[in-house]
Amino acid sequence: xxxxxxxxxxxxxxxxxxxxxxxxxxxxxxxxxxxxxxxxxxxxxxxxxxxxxxxxxxxxxxxxxxxxxxxxxxxxxxxxxxxxxxxxxxxxxxxxxxxxxxxxxxxxxxxxxxxxxxxxxxxxxxxxxxxxxxxxxxxxxxxxxxxxxxxxxxxxxxxxxxxxxxxxxxxxxxxxxxxxxxxxxxxxxxxxxxxxxxxxxxxxxxxxxxxxxxxxxxxxxxxxxxxxxxxxxxxxxxxxxxxxxxxxxxxxxxxxxxxxxxxxxxxxxxxxxxxxxx
Amino acid sequence: xxxxxxxxxxxxxxxxxxxxxxxxxxxxxxxxxxxxxxxxxxxxxxxxxxxxxxxxxxxxxxxxxxxxxxxxxxxxxxxxxxxxxxxxxxxxxxxxxxxxxxxxxxxxxxxxxxxxxxxxxxxxxxxxxxxxxxxxxxxxxxxxxxxxxxxxxxxxxxxxxxxxxxxxxxxxxxxxxxxxxxxxxxxxxxxxxxxxxxxxxxxxxxxxxxxxxxxxxxxxxxxxxxxxxxxxxxxxxxxxxxxxxxxxxxxxxxxxxxxxxxxxxxxxxxxxxxxxxxxxxxxxxxxxxxxxxxxxxxxxxxxxxxxxxxxxxxxxxxxxxxxxxxxxxxxxxxxxxxxxxxxxxxxxxxxxxxxxxxxxxxxxxxxxxxxxxxxxxxxxxxxxxxxxxxxxxxxxxxxxxxxxxxxxxxxxxxxxxxxxxxxxxxxxxxxxxxxxxxxxxxxxxxxxxxxxxxxxxxxxxxxx
Ligand SMILES: Nc1ncnc2c1ncn2[C@@H]1O[C@H](COP(=O)(O)OP(=O)(O)OP(=O)(O)O)[C@@H](O)[C@H]1O
Ligand SMILES: [Mg+2]
Numbered sequence: 001x002x003x004x005x006x007x008x009x010x011x012x013x014x015x016x017x018x019x020x021x022x023x024x025x026x027x028x029x030x031x032x033x034x035x036x037x038x039x040x041x042x043x044x045x046x047x048x049x050x051x052x053x054x055x056x057x058x059x060x061x062x063x064x065x066x067x068x069x070x071x072x073x074x075x076x077x078x079x080x081x082x083x084x085x086x087x088x089x090x091x092x093x094x095x096x097x098x099x100x101x102x103x104x105x106x107x108x109x110x111x112x113x114x115x116x117x118x119x120x121x122x123x124x125x126x127x128x129x130x131x132x133x134x135x136x137x138x139x140x141x142x143x144x145x146x147x148x149x150x151x152x153x154x155x156x157x158x159x160x161x162x163x164x165x166x167x168x169x170x171x172x173x174x175x176x177x178x179x180x181x182x183x184x185x186x187x188x189x190x191x192x193x194x195x196x197x198x199x200x201x202x203x204x205x206x207x208x209x210x211x212x213x214x215x216x217x218x219x220x221x222x223x224x225x226x227x228x229x230x231x232x233x234x235x236x237x238x239x240x241x242x243x244x245x246x247x248x249x250x251x252x253x254x255x256x257x258x259x260x261x262x263x264x265x266x267x268x269x270x271x272x273x274x275x276x277x278x
Numbered sequence: 279x280x281x282x283x284x285x286x287x288x289x290x291x292x293x294x295x296x297x298x299x300x301x302x303x304x305x306x307x308x309x310x311x312x313x314x315x316x317x318x319x320x321x322x323x324x325x326x327x328x329x330x331x332x333x334x335x336x337x338x339x340x341x342x343x344x345x346x347x348x349x350x351x352x353x354x355x356x357x358x359x360x361x362x363x364x365x366x367x368x369x370x371x372x373x374x375x376x377x378x379x380x381x382x383x384x385x386x387x388x389x390x391x392x393x394x395x396x397x398x399x400x401x402x403x404x405x406x407x408x409x410x411x412x413x414x415x416x417x418x419x420x421x422x423x424x425x426x427x428x429x430x431x432x433x434x435x436x437x438x439x440x441x442x443x444x445x446x447x448x449x450x451x452x453x454x455x456x457x458x459x460x461x462x463x464x465x466x467x468x469x470x471x472x473x474x475x476x477x478x479x480x481x482x483x484x485x486x487x488x489x490x491x492x493x494x495x496x497x498x499x500x501x502x503x504x505x506x507x508x509x510x511x512x513x514x515x516x517x518x519x520x521x522x523x524x525x526x527x528x529x530x531x532x533x534x535x536x537x538x539x540x541x542x543x544x545x546x547x548x549x550x551x552x553x554x555x556x557x558x559x560x561x562x563x564x565x566x567x568x569x570x571x572x573x574x575x576x577x578x579x580x581x582x583x584x585x586x587x588x589x590x591x592x593x594x595x596x597x598x599x600x601x602x603x604x605x606x607x608x609x610x611x612x613x614x615x616x617x618x619x620x621x622x623x624x625x626x627x628x629x630x631x632x633x634x635x636x637x638x639x640x641x642x643x644x645x646x647x648x649x650x651x652x653x654x655x656x657x658x659x660x661x662x663x664x665x666x667x668x669x670x671x672x673x674x675x676x677x678x679x680x681x682x683x684x685x686x687x688x689x690x691x692x693x694x695x696x697x698x699x700x701x702x703x704x705x706x707x708x709x710x711x712x713x714x715x716x717x718x719x720x721x722x723x724x725x726x727x728x729x730x731x732x733x734x735x736x737x738x739x740x741x742x
Contacts, residue, residue, distance in 0.1 A: 079630060084544070111632030121623035124646045133641065184627070191631060212635040 021266045022255035026054035026242075030195060030225040031076060031113075036090035038071050038080070038249075045071045047249040049090075049120040053195065058217060060236035060257065063246035064272065072246070073197050076227065078106040079114035093197070111138055114193035117198040120180035122172035122187075127164050130183055131155060133189035150190055158186035159216050162212040178209025185216065189224070196220065198228040202235065212242045214239050233273055237261050245269045280411075281343055284418055288339070291422050292332035299327025299430060306433045318439035326439045329446050330429040343415050350406050359395060359401055377403055391589065409541045452491025469720065472713035479707045480508045485714060487511065491677035493697060493708045508711055512679040515651020516687035519660040520598045520669060524682055527660075529655055532609025537639055539610070540617045552614070559607035563667040569674035570600035582684055593673035595683040601668050605658045612657065617643055648733040656730035660723045666691040690715050 029052035038046035080086040141147035155161035160182040202210040244254040264270040303323035380400035488509020575596035582589030628638040674686035697712040
């Protein structure tokens with residue numbers, strides 16, 4: 001972007017992507033994906049991607065718009081099942097278990113692999129009911145006291161409790177954007193998932209609300225394994241331990257976050273993080 | 279010239295003024311090459327001129343047409359002998375009618391004295407009409423001409439023809455919406471006044487709380503026929519009963535159809551099924567009516583009898599079922615729209631929590647779509663209350679006060695139809711009762727709509 005003449009010599013078509021550079025395998029993998037291909041009808045959106053999500057770590061997925069980050073993320077909890085034309089191939093394991101196995105119920109999978117979306121999407125219910133929604137449908141609480149306990153602790157973990165404790169009965173849609181996104185995070189952790197997927201969770205928020213969310217992500221990794229899609233390099237650098245760079249449906253490079261941002265191996269990665277491409 | 283010819287003439291003149299206005303504006307600018315100096319385009323000047331030519335003339339023509347008959351009549355009456363002028367209004371009306379009929383025929387010679395006056399009057403009437411026609415044409419031409427002259431005289435380089443046209447357009451639009459509002463008001467008021475007439479003969483208490491409905495009043499004093507009872511309760515109970523059965527049928531089926539089509543059905547099925555459902559809404563109600571009377575009602579009776587129940591051949595149940603079928607597409611189509619309008623992110627959010635599709639629908643989609651669904655249902659209710667044809671054919675005319683769906687009942691709309699068909703005295707209680715029923719129906723539907731709006735607004739505030 002900043003140096004156009006330089007970019008002209010280095011358009012993406014000039015640089016071949018031969019497999020993935022860097023280390024895709026984690027010592028202690030919570031989820032591991034091998035040779036994943038995703039198609040929307042005839043169009044291939046993900047090409048032969050393999051990577052691991054390390055347990056209790058934050059993995060950032062970065063890359064230019066349309067490169068398939070959301071598509072890949074949505075494979076991990078089978079949200080792509082809701083799109084009829086979408087087809088997923090390859091091996092995707094959660095704790096050694098194939099998540100696309102025929103006998104696996106995607107509904108139960110989604111309780112284990114939660115998701116936070118780009119735009120805050122609280123349900124048209126009260127704050128309390130928003131958080132209680134998951135525990136109720138999964139029968140996690142046997143009585144009201146237990147449910148209260150889950151709701152309060154989830155709100156506390158999401159760092160929202162103090163702001164809303166006096167108005168748990170007011171609609172969740174009445175909160176500010178940043179509060180709504182934290183409510184969605186509270187809602188997700190209320191069903192005690194093992195993995196949390198976040199698709200640009202802070203892109204609709206102002207810098208202060210973003211900082212609060214980033215801090216929260218950092219705390220959450222103590223308990224959960226997290227994958228986050230982001231367009232902000234600074235955010236990826238601040239919250240993640242591992243970074244994966246996608247380009248046109250392929251995983252170009254993956255490695256420790258410091259290494260990716262200070263010393264990228266692949267030219268495409270370097271161009272992207274230095275802002276020469278994007 | 280007749281009014282219809284005059285309309286064409288006015289339109290032609292307007293067309294001509296368009297050209298004339300354009301021409302004049304170019305002249306004001308000082309030639310075709312200098313039109314850029316004008317603030318507005320020549321064709322905008324043309325349009326303005328055309329509007330100034332046409333609209334005032336049309337208004338004058340309209341007013342003329344409205345008042346012509348009354349003015350001519352009073353002029354004619356003024357020329358008639360004293361004894362005729364002193365007749366009662368209704369006698370005078372008949373007399374004038376005779377004159378008008380005579381005026382339309384060839385006027386030969388007459389000898390009788392009384393006929394001579396009429397003959398003279400008829401000739402006079404013809405003459406008045408002729409004069410009026412000439413005067414009308416002349417005035418219209420004058421109006422066109424002077425309006426065009428006036429507006430063209432104001433053309434300057436900086437005259438904002440475009441803005442002026444805009445103002446006229448605005449006024450025309452306002453007048454049109456005014457017509458709609460005034461018509462509604464007129465209907466409501468006339469129904470109201472006729473109802474007041476009715477209530478001066480039958481007490482409102484009897485009408486509202488009476489449980490017997492038999493509107494046959496005696497025409498002659500010696501007639502043995504009933505004295506007439508105007509208790510509307512059986513009609514309203516019948517209406518509510520049939521509406522209730524119809525909604526019991528239409529709401530669950532319609533709503534589930536909407537859910538299936540919007541959430542589960544494949545794209546291909548949806549593109550076929552939705553238009554088919556909408557065809558159902560387009561079937562004339564009279565078709566539903568004979569379907570109800572000839573197929574459903576006998577079927578209901580047979581089933582009832584095989585169960586040992588006593589079912590009338592025309593039952594509220596049959597009418598209600600068929601009306602329900604008729605209403606299904608309303609409920610399903612509008613609910614489908616309401617469900618589809620719920621943001622996709624909400625659905626994904628719920629599915630992403632590990633909720634199943636049906637949990638998502640029940641807990642997230644339906645509550646979010648509720649305002650639209652409530653609106654759809656209330657619309658369907660007003661449709662059911664106002665429906666006539668099916669009930670006439672399938673539920674009968676007997677005003678039984680019952681909530682038993684197996685008996686024959688009647689509804690408000692059906693009674694309005696029966697009250698007003700056939701030869702009627704316009705001011706008998708029987709005829710006026712139709713207006714009172716109409717008023718009640720109007721008030722009910724209005725109340726329903728107000729409640730619907732309230733409900734919708736309340737939930738909307740909560741969810742946005
Ligand atoms: N529902 C869909 N149907 C068809 N094609 C899709 C669909 N969703 C995404 N795609 C295509 O798949 C490719 C990857 O899209 P994806 O949304 O995963 O990109 P992304 O990396 O998340 O982009 P962004 O950063 O803009 O969110 C794009 O080319 C897109 O057009
Ligand atoms: Mg995306």
